[in-house]
Structure formats: structure tokens, C-alpha cells
Amino acid sequence: MFNGLLQVMQSGIVPGNANNDNTAPELQKFDMLVYPNRSIQTDGIKAAIMKSFGFGQAGAEVLLIHPNYLLAALNDTQFEKYVTKRSKRAGGLHQYMQDVLSGKNTFVRVKEHAPYTSENEMNVYLNPLARASYNAKEKTWTFGDVSSAKAAKQATDVVTVAAPTPPSFDQLPKKLLESSLAQSGAQLILSSGQGLGIDVEPVATFADYA
Numbered sequence: 093m094f095n096g097l098l099q100v101m102q103s104g105i106v107p108g109n110a111n112n113d114n115t116a117p118e119l120q121k122f123d124m125l126v127y128p129n130r131s132i133q134t135d136g137i138k139a140a141i142m143k144s145f146g147f148g149q150a151g152a153e154v155l156l157i158h159p160n161y162l163l164a165a166l167n168d169t170q171f172e173k174y175v176t177k178r179s180k181r182a183g184g185l186h187q188y189m190q191d192v193l194s195g196k197n198t199f200v201r202v203k204e205h206a207p208y209t210s211e212n213e214m215n216v217y218l219n220p221l222a223r224a225s226y227n228a229k230e231k232t233w234t235f236g237d238v239s240s241a242k243a244a245k246q247a248t249d250v251v252t253v254a255a256p257t258p259p260s261f262d263q264l265p266k267k268l269l270e271s272s273l274a275q276s277g278a279q280l281i282l283s284s285g286q287g288l289g290i291d292v293e294p295v296a297t298f299a300d301y302a
Contacts, residue, residue, distance in 0.1 A: 097140045097156055106132045201231075208235040 100106060108128040115127050138158050145151045163171060191197035207224060208216045216222045216235050224233040 093142055093144075094154065097142055101137045101140060101156060101158055104134045104136050106134060106137070108132065203232075207233060 096107070106128065108130040110129060112127055112129040119125065119127065136158070138161070140156045142154045142156070143151065144153075163174070166174065188197060192199045206213075212235060222235060224235050226232075227234040227236060
């Protein structure tokens, strides 16, 4: 659905529902809504909204705004920087597509394993300081020696300073979370400055909801 909205915004075509041959007359009073059974070519879509209602009263709402309005809000300097970065990305995309056509790369890269090994799986799940780093060899983000190992050592050092007595296993996530909150922002972010964070919450927190 989201991809469809992007196509609508790019082409300006509002797709119709070919199966819509009997619209309820009760809907006619909503004069700001349209239920087309054929596609409509517009002069451009400025914005779109998508709503999703899930199970358990859980839903989501996304508002899409045409990028022209975002770019129009930039000053000349910001716009020139954006054009430079976009041109660089477009060049990389062109090279990647050439590699796909020549058989050097696959068009869709399907992941065959988790971004962590079985050895550091526990550290990734239970260590709130674990961070993924970009693996140039695999060309994806993984939890390797650069991220999770350093984070685990950092967390161990912090816990040791804050609590000389080693915490019990059930208190370890809580201690790690408290120690991470005590650190400055720079200490929470590892070498790359970007990554994936893991939130940890003790199971006992939800005891009253059982």
C-alpha cells in the first residue's frame, strides 16, 4: 500500500477499483470522498494519507507529502548540498544496476542469516549498548567485533564501576540499562555514530498484567 501511494505521487494517477460496481448510496453524503472504478489522471498529488487498522485495536497512520514541498522549504545552500548528495547516490545506483545487468550483482539481495553470530546472540539481545556496524565485505549492517564486542566490554566496565558486587542474572539487564542512561550521548554511540539500539525491559515489569 505504501509503495502504491509512492507510485500515485510520482505519476499523478489515482488508481480505480475495477470491482467497484455498486457503491453504497449512503456514501454520497461525503462530498469530499471519491470512490472511482477507473483510474484518474490528475495534474499532481500534493499529499496522501494511509491508515492501517490491526488486531488488538492497534493501528498506524502515515502522512506522505510530495518532496517538492520539502525541497521548496530549503534555502539555496541546503538545496545545493542536497543536489550534490543525490547525484552521488544516483551514480551509485547506476553502477549497481549495471552490475545487475552484467551478472555481477543480484537485483534483490535476500538475507540468509541474522546480523549476528550464534556466539554473540546473547550479547545482542541482552546488551542495550550493542550496536550494529557496516560490514563492507557483506555490504550490510552486522553485529561484529567492532560493535557488540566493544559494547559488551564497555557495559561490563560500567557495571563494575557502578556496582562492585556482580549483579544477579535477572538484574543484569536493569543494571546495563541504568548504566547506559548514566553515560553521555557520545559514550552511547560507538565508532560509526549510527546503529541499531536494543531496548531491554525486565519481565517482572509485566507481572501485574498476567
